[in-house]
Amino acid sequence: MSSNSESLGHLPIDAMSTAAGEATKTDTHGHSHDAHGGHGEHHEEQNFFLKYFWSTDHKIIGMQYLFTGMLMALVGGFTVYVFRMQIAFPGISVPGWGRVTPANYDGLITTHGSVMIFWVAMPVLIAALGNYLIPLMIGCDDMVFPRLNRLSYQIFAISILVLGASFLVKGGAFGGAWTSYPPLSAKAEYNLTPQGAPLWLLAVALEFVAFLLGGINFVTTVMNSRAPGMKMFDVPMVVWMIVIASILFMASVGPLVAGAVMLLFDQTVGTHFFDPNKGGDPILWQHLFWFFGHPEVYVVLLPATGIVAEIITVFSRKKLFAYKTVLYTAVGTGVLSFFVWAHHQFIAGIDPRMANIFSLTTLLISIPVAEMMFVFIATLYGGSIRLTVPMLWALAFIGEFLIGGVTGIFLGASGADIYFHDTYFVIAHFHYTFFPIAFISVFAAVTYWFPKMFGKMMNETFGKLHFWGTIIPFNFIFIPLFLLGVRGDHRRIFDYSRFPDLMKPGMPELRVLATLSLVTLLAFQAIFLLNFFYSLFKGKKADRNPWLANTLEWQTPSPPPHGNFPEGLPTVYRGPYEYSHPDRAQDYWPQNEKAAS
Amino acid sequence: MISKYLEAGSTYAGDIDSLILLILAVVGFWGLLAEVVFFGLIFKFAEKEGVKALYVTGEDPKEKRWVSIPHYLTLIFDVMIIIGALRVWAEVKLDMPQADETVRVTAQQWAWTFTHPGPDGKLDTEDDIRTVDELHVEVGKTYHFELASRDVLHSFSVPIFRLKQDIVPGRIIKGWFKPVITGTYDIQCTEICGIGHGLMPAKIVISEAGKHQAWVKANAGVAAVAAPVSGSTGGMP
Incomplete structure (x- = not known):
């Protein structure tokens, strides 16, 4: 710890002046190496456990998050498979699970939602990519708080154990939906999961602590450890996005952690914060939850758009259209995202006049988000577009997210939300935003940075097969759900046959179509896993810059050794998107290449 | 659409x-x-x-x-x-227009109790009609409704009216509707309320004036009660 704090004491003053002098920079560099106990230059053989489970290397921690996220995605995928089978074929014995009881069903949907958001999207988009990419892309050797970083992952791992334990206790896993509204979530007599509910809440709270530590690290590192010459507007967009997302997360998570502790007390020690019988107010929880919950959408959206920005510029050989505009729209979206939360509560029993305000802010947030999409589309103009696998994913993000964006207008418009609230229209809209965020952009990122991470190329044919095998079924899952929402299917119902209005001709068929498409989509993920692990061991060797990209991570060996830049930390001379510059024969211009002129 | x-x-x-x-x-x-x-x-x-x-x-x-x-x-x-x-x-x-009649909707895990005024057209009198999982209304009349919950959050959704309103224990939430067609349609709970959330369907029966009044007369004073499952009454009668 001492060597760690020593290097810290050094950072703030010297390195704050951004385009820090090279002398200062080297100094910081030297010290951070100490923080690693001297593994930097003289890389010694470590045993497997120390290397992969006790490392403070940001790349290893990033991969820990990535692999854990992939594992949790299997859990999220399995749960949705089981409950979608029940919806399409009520009462059947689902292969791999058996008959689905109502209690099972509620547990499965709750687990699917919370796992996919808290244990897949968050760890992969923020923690895995943030950890892996930030030091490499800003040209430093590691995070400024490497041990905090390790602690962050360890707490995250504990949160998974706690969540896992909730399945094994009496009463089973919590089934009150990922939003966990009291009084249902607060009292065992209502939710019938006396131990599952507190464990779920504890797991969520622990997970937030882990990301708080990560967020502190990301922001501090980017502000203090950029390579000499890298000005604020030379920082690659994905790094900016992760920083803005971390700030949003840290600013919004406080009320939720407070709310989680209050709810935990209501559950376990008999307080009455949310108990209307004793003067508490259940709607207070909804405010605390959504005050976090809505910025949270942008916490994961922003890194995803950052990934897209990196990839579409590389594979259209174009400069990012209006860099500063993208940055300002991201900040604008972030600020606005704190003023839209009650659009989840239009009909929740809050003063109906409030809906007017929140409808207004909600529709306004469409402007910066739409603008970001316009910028990406404009970037394609005049490009030299190569449809590689990462590019396909990045483009698919834009195409699909547009649908997610415009369908949000129906829900943000208070008058229309009266009908659509809590129907499958909401689910379809949400997944048209979240699937592009949590999966499409992540597949883009993994296929793009795979050569850097593992020094091997992924197979293109399998990559494309996986791409089409995911994108086509994805649309065939959620277009039917839009239609079902329009026709009135409401959420969290394990068997629609009790509702004659929801069993009209065509409706059961749409449910079956969605489920079969889901099964297809899940099956195609096997191709991804196969490609991933096959390429990892047997893939063609990748050189340091296979995509001819500008950003710093591509200017060091693949995979980068501990310490990242064996030839010395880079100096930055230009922005990250100088593709096809008229003064150059080559169509790319690495950020660290000295200007010839 | x-x-x-x-x-x-x-x-x-x-x-x-x-x-x-x-x-x-x-x-x-x-x-x-x-x-x-x-x-x-x-x-x-x-x-x-x-x-x-x-x-x-x-x-x-x-x-x-x-x-x-x-x-x-x-x-x-x-x-x-x-x-x-x-x-x-x-x-x-x-904007709540003047009501011709008021009905009371009480939700609980996992049933609905509807309180209709009896032949006197007023609530809280002896001839009130209480039914479980079936709401009877007359076409063309303006209704106010009062929503209450005995336990957790529920949501009163009548898709045919495009109406939805969450029900919060400890509060009475008011709203209105005026039916313009007749028939029997679904009422749904649209806020997750525990393992029986999917088992909480109810019906709304919208009838012509004559038919509805006949139903009211025939059922005056009927007081069906949905048995509370969780013991708690949420402060409700």
Whole structure:
């Protein structure tokens, strides 16, 4: 710890002046190496456990998050498979699970939602990519708080154990939906999961602590450890996005952690914060939850758009259209995202006049988000577009997210939300935003940075097969759900046959179509896993810059050794998107290449 | 669009449907246009041998128009949608017309109790009619409803009316509707309320005046009670 704090004491003053002098920079560099106990230059053989489970290397921690996220995605995928089978074929014995009881069903949907958001999207988009990419892309050797970083992952791992334990206790896993509204979530007599509910809440709270530590690290590192010459507007967009997302997360998570502790007390020690019988107010929880919950959408959206920005510029050989505009729209979206939360509560029993305000802010947030999409589309103009696998994913993000964006207008418009609230229209809209965020952009990122991470190329044919095998079924899952929402299917119902209005001709068929498409989509993920692990061991060797990209991570060996830049930390001379510059024969211009002129 | 699948059963259902149609037209047109431009660019600017990409910073005001014009268009159409949304919202949730009759809706895990006024047309008298999972109303009459919960959150959803309102224990939440068609339709709980959430269907029976009055007379004073499952009454009678 001492060597760690020593290097810290050094950072703030010297390195704050951004385009820090090279002398200062080297100094910081030297010290951070100490923080690693001297593994930097003289890389010694470590045993497997120390290397992969006790490392403070940001790349290893990033991969820990990535692999854990992939594992949790299997859990999220399995749960949705089981409950979608029940919806399409009520009462059947689902292969791999058996008959689905109502209690099972509620547990499965709750687990699917919370796992996919808290244990897949968050760890992969923020923690895995943030950890892996930030030091490499800003040209430093590691995070400024490497041990905090390790602690962050360890707490995250504990949160998974706690969540896992909730399945094994009496009463089973919590089934009150990922939003966990009291009084249902607060009292065992209502939710019938006396131990599952507190464990779920504890797991969520622990997970937030882990990301708080990560967020502190990301922001501090980017502000203090950029390579000499890298000005604020030379920082690659994905790094900016992760920083803005971390700030949003840290600013919004406080009320939720407070709310989680209050709810935990209501559950376990008999307080009455949310108990209307004793003067508490259940709607207070909804405010605390959504005050976090809505910025949270942008916490994961922003890194995803950052990934897209990196990839579409590389594979259209174009400069990012209006860099500063993208940055300002991201900040604008972030600020606005704190003023839209009650659009989840239009009909929740809050003063109906409030809906007017929140409808207004909600529709306004469409402007910066739409603008970001316009910028990406404009970037394609005049490009030299190569449809590689990462590019396909990045483009698919834009195409699909547009649908997610415009369908949000129906829900943000208070008058229309009266009908659509809590129907499958909401689910379809949400997944048209979240699937592009949590999966499409992540597949883009993994296929793009795979050569850097593992020094091997992924197979293109399998990559494309996986791409089409995911994108086509994805649309065939959620277009039917839009239609079902329009026709009135409401959420969290394990068997629609009790509702004659929801069993009209065509409706059961749409449910079956969605489920079969889901099964297809899940099956195609096997191709991804196969490609991933096959390429990892047997893939063609990748050189340091296979995509001819500008950003710093591509200017060091693949995979980068501990310490990242064996030839010395880079100096930055230009922005990250100088593709096809008229003064150059080559169509790319690495950020660290000295200007010839 | 909605009425193709589900009749517009209340005075405001048509307005909600029109609002949805307006939004569909606006976002459908612009969303589709964006997709067309997007796919068009992908095909038009596919890599060609020997053709270098353009160098466009997007900082020039002339180039920025590509983004700023759609930006202002978004704003204009947003305002249009907001005005429509707020008007419909006010009609359904803010302005309560004078009631001809009031019904009381009590939700609990996992049943509905509906309290109708008896032949005297007033609540809280001896001839009140209490039913479980079946709400009887007369077409063309304006109803106020009072929502209460005995335990957890529920939501009173009558899709045929395009009406939805969460029910919060400890509060009485009021609203209104005026049926314009007759028939029997679903009432649904649309807020997760525990393992029986999917087992909480109810019916709304909308009848002509004569038929409805006959039902009221025949059932005056009937007091069906849904047995509480969880023991707690949430402060409700």
